[in-house]
Amino acid sequence: MIGLDTNVLARYYVEGRSDAEAERQRMAARRLIESGRPLLVCKTVILELEWIMRGYYGFAQVESVSVLRHLLGLPHVTIEDRNTVEQALSHCDAGIDFADALHHASYRACVSVASFDDRKFACRAKKLGLTPKVVVPT
Numbered sequence: 001m002i003g004l005d006t007n008v009l010a011r012y013y014v015e016g017r018s019d020a021e022a023e024r025q026r027m028a029a030r031r032l033i034e035s036g037r038p039l040l041v042c043k044t045v046i047l048e049l050e051w052i053m054r055g056y057y058g059f060a061q062v063e064s065v066s067v068l069r070h071l072l073g074l075p076h077v078t079i080e081d082r083n084t085v086e087q088a089l090s091h092c093d094a095g096i097d098f099a100d101a102l103h104h105a106s107y108r109a110c111v112s113v114a115s116f117d118d119r120k121f122a123c124r125a126k127k128l129g130l131t132p133k134v135v136v137p138t
Helices: 006-013 020-033 043-055 061-073 082-093 098-106 121-128
Strands: 039-041 077-079 112-114 133-135
Touching: 006 020, 006 043, 006 061, 039 043, 043 061, 043 082, 043 098, 061 077, 061 082, 061 098, 077 082, 082 098, 098 121, 121 133
Parallel strands: 039 077, 112 133
Antiparallel strands: none
């Protein structure tokens, strides 16, 4: 099994730079990812990939979520803590930022999640009735 770094996935999914080195890397990423060889993607790489797509390349959240769903659909790719990532993606569909959604899904065994992000994360989580509850420490 081969573990994939964020930059390999970014080269595969994002048409960014167009210089010779970037094109060489893009083709190498394509050969590896489409080879059918067993691959592993850890959830920190998924988090970083989504952040790079939105923060650096300007993808809309719906576009980055679509890329992540494609990655999860590849039969030869194992996703670390897949259920957590899938739950986070479903929370994204409901309007939660992916990073917050992944953190929340990772804390599902907790009684609550403490966050000072009361305008976005805590408010949306409350509206959606997510458990565990997101609480603002006082």
